[in-house]
Amino acid sequence: MTVTSPEKAKIELRDVRKSFGAVNIIHGLDLSIEGGEFVVFVGPSGCGKSTLLRMIAGLEDVTSGDIFIAGRDVTELDPAKRGIAMVFQSYALYPHMSVRENLAFGLEMAKTPAEEIERQVQGAAQILKIGPLLERRPGQLSGGQRQRVAIGRAIVRKPLAFLFDEPLSNLDAELRVSMRIEIARLHRELGNTMIYVTHDQTEAMTLADRIVVLRDGRIEQVGTPREVYEDPSNLFVAGFIGSPRMNIVDAIYAGDGRIKIADTVMALGQNFAGVAAGDGIKLGIRPEHLNVAQSSSTALRAKVDFAEYLGSTRYLYCYLPSGETITVEQRDGRDLSSGEEIFLRCDPERLRLFSTGGDRLRSANTAGMPTA
Numbered sequence: 001m002t003v004t005s006p007e008k009a010k011i012e013l014r015d016v017r018k019s020f021g022a023v024n025i026i027h028g029l030d031l032s033i034e035g036g037e038f039v040v041f042v043g044p045s046g047c048g049k050s051t052l053l054r055m056i057a058g059l060e061d062v063t064s065g066d067i068f069i070a071g072r073d074v075t076e077l078d079p080a081k082r083g084i085a086m087v088f089q090s091y092a093l094y095p096h097m098s099v100r101e102n103l104a105f106g107l108e109m110a111k112t113p114a115e116e117i118e119r120q121v122q123g124a125a126q127i128l129k130i131g132p133l134l135e136r137r138p139g140q141l142s143g144g145q146r147q148r149v150a151i152g153r154a155i156v157r158k159p160l161a162f163l164f165d166e167p168l169s170n171l172d173a174e175l176r177v178s179m180r181i182e183i184a185r186l187h188r189e190l191g192n193t194m195i196y197v198t199h200d201q202t203e204a205m206t207l208a209d210r211i212v213v214l215r216d217g218r219i220e221q222v223g224t225p226r227e228v229y230e231d232p233s234n235l236f237v238a239g240f241i242g243s244p245r246m247n248i249v250d251a252i253y254a255g256d257g258r259i260k261i262a263d264t265v266m267a268l269g270q271n272f273a274g275v276a277a278g279d280g281i282k283l284g285i286r287p288e289h290l291n292v293a294q295s296s297s298t299a300l301r302a303k304v305d306f307a308e309y310l311g312s313t314r315y316l317y318c319y320l321p322s323g324e325t326i327t328v329e330q331r332d333g334r335d336l337s338s339g340e341e342i343f344l345r346c347d348p349e350r351l352r353l354f355s356t357g358g359d360r361l362r363s364a365n366t367a368g369m370p371t372a
């Protein structure tokens, strides 16, 4: 089937705002999505992900600002003329039509010649491996098969860009994994710009070229999965991206590149900008970066509350002397049980520092410099 040229389908949002009545939902958002890019929107429920996607699709008016698709201002344009296809969580198939008729319907409405429709239907069926299902009705398909048909219906329209709103959240865990790989394959084969909304951390990390983290109608960070995971801009992104969550612990910046957590002093090996000796800070530590160690003055004392055995790994849910909880991913070592006292160490390079206001604190040596 014809591959749309992805370089044309750049999507740009300029100072886009949305209010429902007096309530402001999206607060002046700027975003530039490259042609052919796979961008994932993540954020807590109600932060505006679907609203944003629906505005790009034209299903929702913008209150102010501009939206460009493939260089064209589409802000006031009818949804059908934007060159966008949207796939929802609910498959929204026509129940009384066969799969073939569902796929062909939009093209028939657009008065596409019959042989062209047949070619498109066969092309989509081949990509999605639904050829043998063409004569069935949606009621005779599994959830995963129905979702494939819904995606097929988007493909036959040959859109400039695909918009997905939690397309896999009705499927069971196993099917989600296989459909996730199908969607990645689809992106590789078609090369279209894709915007994908999800709650699922794994989908966001595995599918995205770039992740857009949203909160309350604002962008908190835009970056590759590696950037948002390893180099979060603020405490919100640090806590939101990653499962189990990054541990956030209260600490004191002790000056000279040292921090103090309860009675433990850790040397960071570098100074930090924007913070003075004696200031309270928030310390971010990923569970997989903590190691159970021997007792020492530079290790954190903790008490195991629960231990979860998951086969390849174990999670230890512990308490620090301050009463704060801390999660440890333990990949080897002995079984630890509830109530045991342990000591935790972390490579200082792995620690992420934040001001109590939630801003990322960076090394004084590289402060203000762009990160590689």
Ligand SMILES: Nc1ncnc2c1ncn2[C@@H]1O[C@H](COP(=O)(O)OP(=O)(O)OP(=O)(O)O)[C@@H](O)[C@H]1O
Binding pocket: 020, 025, 043, 044, 045, 046, 047, 048, 049, 050, 051, 052
């Ligand atoms: N038609 C509407 N009228 C009034 N408020 C609305 C309307 N549609 C959405 N909202 C509000 O806008 C906010 C953003 O909703 P939206 O559906 O975009 O969130 P979301 O990020 O997609 O959430 P979820 O992850 O739960 O799907 C919510 O507070 C919601 O209640």
Ligand SMILES: [Mg+2]
Binding pocket: 049, 050, 051
């Ligand atoms: Mg939504």
